[in-house]
Amino acid sequence: VFKAVQDDGYGQYDNLITAMAPALGKDGLDRLKTLFVQWSKEPKDKPSEDKREIIGWGSAGTLYEDEIYGTQRDLTVRIALQ
Secondary structure (H helix, E strand, O other): OHHHHHOOOOOOOOOHHHHHHHHHHHHHHHHHHHHHHHHHHOOOOOOOHHHOOEEEEEOOEEEEHHHHHHHHHHHHHHHHHO
16 A cells, blocks of 8 residues: 555555555554655655756746655655545
């Protein structure tokens, strides 16, 4: 369940935790929570300045691929924990 939600690039597993909650039980849900909290605390890979990929521009300036991935991970963790 953790790996599926972690790699849920197209939203196909948006409801997986809810669907699996009865089978996981309290212990399984606690373990899943622990995995997501650990993942959220892992350092984010940040490439050197010359290796950073620009993927767009916004009102706050340049958008880099590594920043967007971090935002996506943070969002995935927040949704999973809810």
